[in-house]
Amino acid sequence: MTRTTPPRPLDVTSAFPELRPLARRAVRLHPRRGRPTRFESSVGGPLLWPANEDWPVCTAAHDGWEKPVSLEDLRSRRALLEQAWLRPRPPGQNLLSAEEAAHLAALEEGHAEHAGPNALLPVAQLYLRDVPGLTGPAGADVLQVLWCPLDHVETSMPAVHLVWRTAADVVDPLDVPPEPVDVDRDGSYVPEPCAVHPEIVTEYPSPLELPAELANRLHEWSSTANCHYQYELSVAPGWKVGGWAPWSFCDPWPMHCTDCGAELQPLLTISSDEWDGGNESWIPLEDRTPHPGPVGLREPSNPPMVLIGRGYNMQIYRCPKSPEHSVLANMQ
Numbered sequence: 001m002t003r004t005t006p007p008r009p010l011d012v013t014s015a016f017p018e019l020r021p022l023a024r025r026a027v028r029l030h031p032r033r034g035r036p037t038r039f040e041s042s043v044g045g046p047l048l049w050p051a052n053e054d055w056p057v058c059t060a061a062h063d064g065w066e067k068p069v070s071l072e073d074l075r076s077r078r079a080l081l082e083q084a085w086l087r088p089r090p091p092g093q094n095l096l097s098a099e100e101a102a103h104l105a106a107l108e109e110g111h112a113e114h115a116g117p118n119a120l121l122p123v124a125q126l127y128l129r130d131v132p133g134l135t136g137p138a139g140a141d142v143l144q145v146l147w148c149p150l151d152h153v154e155t156s157m158p159a160v161h162l163v164w165r166t167a168a169d170v171v172d173p174l175d176v177p178p179e180p181v182d183v184d185r186d187g188s189y190v191p192e193p194c195a196v197h198p199e200i201v202t203e204y205p206s207p208l209e210l211p212a213e214l215a216n217r218l219h220e221w222s223s224t225a226n227c228h229y230q231y232e233l234s235v236a237p238g239w240k241v242g243g244w245a246p247w248s249f250c251d252p253w254p255m256h257c258t259d260c261g262a263e264l265q266p267l268l269t270i271s272s273d274e275w276d277g278g279n280e281s282w283i284p285l286e287d288r289t290p291h292p293g294p295v296g297l298r299e300p301s302n303p304p305m306v307l308i309g310r311g312y313n314m315q316i317y318r319c320p321k322s323p324e325h326s327v328l329a330n331m332q
Contacts, residue, residue, distance in 0.1 A: 003030035003197040003284040005236070012204065012233045015221060018214065019204050026203045026243025027131050028236055029124075030274070030284065033303050034195030038173060041130040041198075043239060043304050044191030047122045047144050048167055049174040056161050057117035057178075058148035063156060067110025068182035071121075074190055077107040078305075082297040110185055119178040120146035120161055123191055123270065124239075127167070131198050131241050136323045140164040145268065145316070149180055149189035157314055158189045160329045188307035192298060199284075201243075204234045208247040231279045238274035238282070239304075242266060246313050246332050257319035258326050264317035267327065272311040273301040 005028065013020045029043065036042030038049075049055070062068075069077075080103065084095050096104060124145040128134050136143060142165055147158035183190050207215040207230050218229045227233065235246045245252065245266055255264040275283045287300060298305055308314045313332050319325035 001032075001197065001286060003028070003032075003199055003286055005199060005201050005282060005284055008233050009227045009281055010225060010233065012218075012229060015225075016214070016218065022205055024203050024243050025133060026201050026236055027133065027241040028199045028201055029126075029131075029239040029241065030197040030199060031194035031239055031304050032197060033298065034193060036125075036193060036195050038125070039167075041125055041127045041196050043124050043194040043196060044122065045125060045193045045195075047125050047146075047177070048142065048165075048170050049144075049177060050170050051172045051174045053174075055174075055178045056120045056146060056163075058120060058150075058159055059117050060148070060159055061153045062113060062118075062148075062182075063151035063153050064113055065151075066185050068113055068150060069108065069110050069185050069187075070181065071179050071183050071190065073107045074183055074187045077104060078187065078192075078297060080104060080107070085296045086294050108185065114181045116181075118148050118150065118182050119180045121149045121180055121183070121190065122177075123147050123160075124268070126196075126241065126268075130196070132200055134241055136164040139166050140323075142167050147189065149183040151184065155329065155331070157308065157329060157331055160314075160316060160327070162316070162327055164323060186307070187305065191304040191306050194303050196239075198241075201236050203236055203243040205244050206230060206235055206247040206252075209244070209252050228278075232281045236282055237276075237279050238269075238271045240269045240271075243269070245269075245315055246271075248332055249312065250332065255317055255328055255330070257321065260319060260321050260325060262319050262321045264328055265320050266315055267318040268316045270306060270308065270314040270316070272307045272309075272313065273299070275301050276311075 031043035036045035038046040126143045128141045144163040146161045149158055152159050222229045235244050309331055315330050315332055317328045
């Protein structure tokens with residue numbers, strides 16, 4: 001099913017023509033519950049991976065402020081809660097029985113972090129045929145994103161690993177990839193399988209990336225136009241490719257390629273939700289009618305069930321000079 005972003009409430013460039021040259025194309029991915037195969041673009045789905053190629057692992061230092069859990073226990077926890085949220089429940093009845101609550105506590109107890117390498121977990125697979133404007137190294141037609149599903153000491157985020165490959169070169173795909181022995185306790189970095197529904201939208205910079213004089217005028221105009229520039233007219237929320245950065249709790253800072261010094265550009269935004277109470281105008285038309293029954297554990301605004309920090313975004317930046325140069329991940 002396609003997803004359609006409603007037109008913006010106002011044409012901001014009519015009031016501020018100086019924004020027109022700053023327009024950028026972004027591709028909203030709109031991940032939704034699905035059963036994608038390794039031959040399709042997805043979030044949290046299987047990867048088209050050669051059987052004779054080593055699966056990447058993480059050996060970096062993790063932020064051990066909370067015990068990790070096993071992937072099996074996390075999946076059992078989600079299945080238990082999904083079943084509980086979907087079944088009929090009269091008013092006043094607890095969500096879980098006493099037996100279920102005890103089982104849930106055992107699943108959430110966690111264990112000591114393993115000392116060895118931690119296998120990475122698939123986050124996204126994007127075939128270039130599905131994402132307009134996405135380009136990679138010569139001959140590559142698919143981008144694969146993996147990460148270590150734990151907070152890391154240097155970033156307080158998962159450690160990201162990107163792979164560009166040519167799908168036709170994978171003649172003997174890996175059927176059962178390795179899985180991490182440790183994932184974060186809440187499962188914030190374990191995406192549920194989702195199909196994607198790419199859609200092109202136009203974005204403008206966050207006020208934090210504009211000259212102060214223009215940002216101030218936009219703020220004053222927003223108050224009289226009854227339309228908030230930052231949340232309704234500039235940067236689209238949710239998972240997306242390209243576009244502008246969703247700067248929020250931190251100010252923009254210079255980001256340059258460590259290989260050549262070029263200014264980095266946004267590649268992929270991994271989001272904690274596609275909408276909230278402040279940016280509901282971005283809700284796709286197809287998602288505006290509430291589901292008639294219980295929706296289960298997965299919120300309609302966050303089908304992948306990914307949570308970055310306290311509900312922020314992870315944005316992955318790449319070098320415009322070469323897709324083979326180092327990438328940078330930042331929380332915004």
